[in-house]
Amino acid sequence: xxxxxxxxxxxxxxxxxTSLLIVSFTMLCGYYVADVMSxxxxxxxxxxxxxxxxxxxxxxxxxxxxxxxxMLVFGGIVLDKLGPRFAGLLSCGLMLGGCxxxxxxxxxxxxxxxxxxxYKGQVLLASIGFAFFGVGIEVVGVVATKVIAxxxxxxxxxxxxxxxxxxxxVGTAMALGLGAPIARYFHKVSAPVLVGVVMLAVGMAAYxxxxxxxxxxxxxEKDMQGLAEDEAFRLxxxxxxxxxxxxxxxxxxxxLFYSAVFPFLKxxxxxxxxxxxVPENWxxxxxxxxxxxxxxxxxxxxxxxxxxxxxxTLMVIGSLLLVVVHFIFTVPFLNSWVVALLxxxxxxxxxxxxxxxxxxxxPKFIPQRQLGTAYAVIFWLxxxxxxxxxxxxxxxxxxxxxxxPDRMIGGVLSPAYNYRLPMMxxxxxxxxxxxxxxxxxxxxxxxxxxxEMPCQES
Numbered sequence: 374x375x376x377x378x379x380x381x382x383x384x385x386x387x388x389x390x391t392s393l394l395i396v397s398f399t400m401l402c403g404y405y406v407a408d409v410m411s412x413x414x415x416x417x418x419x420x421x422x423x424x425x426x427x428x429x430x431x432x433x434x435x436x437x438x439x440x441x442x443x444m445l446v447f448g449g450i451v452l453d454k455l456g457p458r459f460a461g462l463l464s465c466g467l468m469l470g471g472c473x474x475x476x477x478x479x480x481x482x483x484x485x486x487x488x489x490x491x492y493k494g495q496v497l498l499a500s501i502g503f504a505f506f507g508v509g510i511e512v513v514g515v516v517a518t519k520v521i522a523x524x525x526x527x528x529x530x531x532x533x534x535x536x537x538x539x540x541x542x543v544g545t546a547m548a549l550g551l552g553a554p555i556a557r558y559f560h561k562v563s564a565p566v567l568v569g570v571v572m573l574a575v576g577m578a579a580y581x582x583x584x585x586x587x588x589x590x591x592x593x594e595k596d597m598q599g600l601a602e603d604e605a606f607r608l609x610x611x612x613x614x615x616x617x618x619x620x621x622x623x624x625x626x627x628x629l630f631y632s633a634v635f636p637f638l639k640x641x642x643x644x645x646x647x648x649x650x651v652p653e654n655w656x657x658x659x660x661x662x663x664x665x666x667x668x669x670x671x672x673x674x675x676x677x678x679x680x681x682x683x684x685x686t687l688m689v690i691g692s693l694l695l696v697v698v699h700f701i702f703t704v705p706f707l708n709s710w711v712v713a714l715l716x717x718x719x720x721x722x723x724x725x726x727x728x729x730x731x732x733x734x735x736p737k738f739i740p741q742r743q744l745g746t747a748y749a750v751i752f753w754l755x756x757x758x759x760x761x762x763x764x765x766x767x768x769x770x771x772x773x774x775x776x777x778p779d780r781m782i783g784g785v786l787s788p789a790y791n792y793r794l795p796m797m798x799x800x801x802x803x804x805x806x807x808x809x810x811x812x813x814x815x816x817x818x819x820x821x822x823x824x825e826m827p828c829q830e831s
Contacts, residue, residue, distance in 0.1 A: 382593040383524045388586065392524050393533050395583040396517040397540035399465065402576030403510040404544030406472050406569035407435070412553040412642040412657030415787055416562050421479065425788065427496050429768020432639050434500035435507035436761035445756060448512035449749020450608075453742060457516050458584045460745075464512035465577040471506030472570050475499045480563035511756060515748045520583075522736045522744055524590075531684075531733040531828045535675025538728045539668035549642065550661035553653070610743045614750065619738060619822055622813035623731060624751045626688060629806040630727050631759035633695050633799040634720075636767055638663070644702070644792045649713045659713050666721030667728075674729035684730040684824040685817050689810035691726030694719055695803035703796040727806075730824075738822045763802070767795045 382388050410417070410431070417423050423431070439445035452460040478484065478499035487494030517537060525533040548565070555565040614620060641660035645651040651659065678684050698720040701707055732748075739747045777789040817824040 382586075382590045383528075388590075389524045389528065389533075392583060392586055393521060393537060395579050395586075396520050397537045399461075399513060399576040399580045399583075400510075400517055400537065400541035401544040402569075402572040403468055403506075403513060404541045405548045405572055406468070406506060406544075406566070407510055408545045408548035408638060409552045409565045409569055411639045411660075412549050413556055413562050413565070414640070414643045415646060415653055415656075416553070416556055418788055420562050421495065423493075423496060425768050425771045425790070427493065429765050429771075430492075431496060431500045431503060432636075432764040432768070433761045434503045436756040437500075437504040438508045439511050439753060439756040440761055443753065444508045445511050445515070445753045446746070446749050448508070449515050449746040449752075450611075452512070452516055452519060452745035452749070453610075456587075457520050458587050460512060461516045461520075461580050462577075462584065464509040464516065465573070465580050467509030468506050468513065469509075469570070469573045469577055471502045471504070471509060472566065472573055474502030475506065476502075476563055476566040476570055478502060479566060480561070507756070507760075511752050512749075515745055515752055518732055518748050519745045520587075522733075523741065526736055526741075529676075529679055530736065531678035531729060532672065532675035534732045535671030535678075535725070535729040536668075538732070539671035539725070542663075542667040542724075543665070545638065546661040546663075546665045549638070549657035551657075553642070553657055611746060614739065614743055614747050617738065619813060619816045619820060620735075620747065622809050622816055623734065624754050626692070626727075626806055626809040626813060627731060627751050628754045628758040629802050629809060630692055630695065630731075631755050632763045633699060633802040633806070634724060635759050636763045637699070637799055639764055640767060640771075640792070640795065643790070644796075645710075645713060647790050648702075648708050648792055649710045650708070651710055651713070659710070659717050662714070662717050663721050663724055666718060667725045670722060670725035671729050674726055675733075678730055678733060679828045682825050682827045684734045684828075685810065685814035686825065687726050687730035689807060689814060691723040691730070692803055692806035692810050694723030694726070696800055696807060698723065699796050699800040699803055703793050703800060705793065733828055734822075734824050737824060737828075738820075763798070767798065770794055770798070 414428055417428060418425075448460060448464065451463075478495050481495075484494035484498065489497045492500075518534065521533050521537055522530065552565040555568060556562050558564070638660060642656035645656040645659055646653055649659075674687060678687065698716045701712065701716045735747060735751075736744060771790050771792075775790045775792065775794055777791055779786045780789040813824070816822075
C-alpha cells in the first residue's frame with residue numbers, strides 16, 4: 374500500500390487543528406449559556422424577585438441530572454461504547470433544548486404567580502431547563518476532551534487541551550461582560566439567554582461538520598496496522614479506573630479547584646458591586662478578565678507541559694495562586710476596584726495552570742478506550758461538589774449569615790451582602806486543592822505515571 378494512503382488523518386496538522394477549532398467553538402457556545410445568568414443576579418432579584426437562595430437553587434440545578442441520575446457517567450460510557458459522533462450530537466441537542474426551556478421560563482409572565490412543589494414555577498422550570506443543559510454541556514466537555522486526546526496524543530496534546538479550555542472560557546467572558554449590557558438594552562433578563570439559544574444552534578451545526586471529519590478519521594485508520602482503536606470498552610473497565618490512586622488524586626483536586634472557581638464566577642459580579650462598589654452595568658467586566666486571560670496563558674503553559682513536563686508541579690502552583698487570591702478577597706479593607714482587578718489577573722494564572730496540566734495528564738496512565746468514562750467520573754465529582762453543593766452552600770450562607778440592610782442602586786432598593794465568609798470558603802477549597810496536588814506529585818514519583826515528563830515523550 375502506498376505510504377500516503379497508510380497515514381492517519383490525524384497526522385495532518387491542518388486536520389488536527391480544524392477538529393480542535395470545531396469542538397472548541399461548540400464548547401464556547403455552551404460556556405456562554407452556562408454563565409450568562411451570573412452578571413444578572415441583581416436584575417434577577419429586582420425584576421424576577423428571586424432570593425439568593427432561589428438563585429443558588431437555580432445555579433445548582435445545572436448538576437441535578439448529572440449527579441443524582443449519574444447521567445454524566447452514563448454519557449461517558451455511551452461515548453466509549455458508541456463514539457463521539459452519537460454522544461456529541463445527543464449532548465448538543467440536550468444543550469439546545471435545555472437552554473430553550475430556560476429562556477421560556479424567564480421570559481414568560483405565565484408563571485409569575487405559580488407555585489410548583491413549593492417552588493416558584495419560574496424558578497423550578499428555569500432550573501429544569503438548566504439541568505438538561507447541564508447534562509449536555511458536561512457530556513460535550515467529556516467528548517471534546519477525548520476527541521482532542523485521540524487527535525493529538527503524541528503531538529501537541531497539552532497545548533491543544535489548553536487551547537480548548539481557553540477558547541471555551543471566551544464564552545464565559547462573553548457571558549460575564551455582555552450579559553448585563555444586553556439585558557439592560559432590551560430591558561429583559563431573558564434577552565441574553567435568547568442569544569445563547571441562537572449560539573447553541575450554530576454550535577450544533579458546527580459539530581455536525583466535525584462528525585464528517587470523524588468518519589474520515591475512522592476510514593483513514595481502518596487499513597493501518599497498529600493504529601486501530603484499542604479493544605472495546607467493557608463495564609469491568611470502570612472498576613479498573615477506580616482502583617488507580619493517582620486517578621482519585623486528580624479527580625479530587627479537580628473538584629476542589631473548580632469549587633473555588635466556578636461558584637466564584639457565579640457570584641463574582643455581585644461581589645464587585647457589594648464590596649468594590651463597581652457600577653452594576655460594569656460588574657461583570659472585571660471577572661470577564663479571568664477567562665480572557667486564560668487564552669494566552671493556556672497556550673504558554675500547555676506548550677511548556679508538552680516540551681518540558683512538570684505537570685503535577687504546575688497543578689500545585691496553580692492551586693496556590695487560588696489560595697492567595699481568595700484570601701485577598703476576604704480582607705475587609707482591600708476594597709478598591711484596582712485590588713479586584715489585580716487579584717483577578719493573578720487568578721487567571723491559576724485558572725490556566727491547573728487545567729493546562731490536569732486534562733492532558735490523564736491519557737498518560739488511562740488507556741484510550743477508557744478515557745471517556747474516566748473523564749466522565751472526574752466531571753461527575755466536579756458537578757457534585759463544585760457545581761451543585763458549593764453554589765447551594767454559598768447561596769444559603771449569604772442569606773443566613775451575610776445579609777446587610779438593603780442598598781439603593783440606580784434608584785432601586787437592592788439586597789446587600791458581606792462576602793467575607795463565602796470568600797473564606799473558597800480559600801479553604803484552594804488549600805485542600807494544594808494538599809491533593811502534593812499527594813498527586815508524590816504518587817507520580819512512586820508509580821511513574823510520567824506527569825513530570827514532557828507530553829511529547831509520552
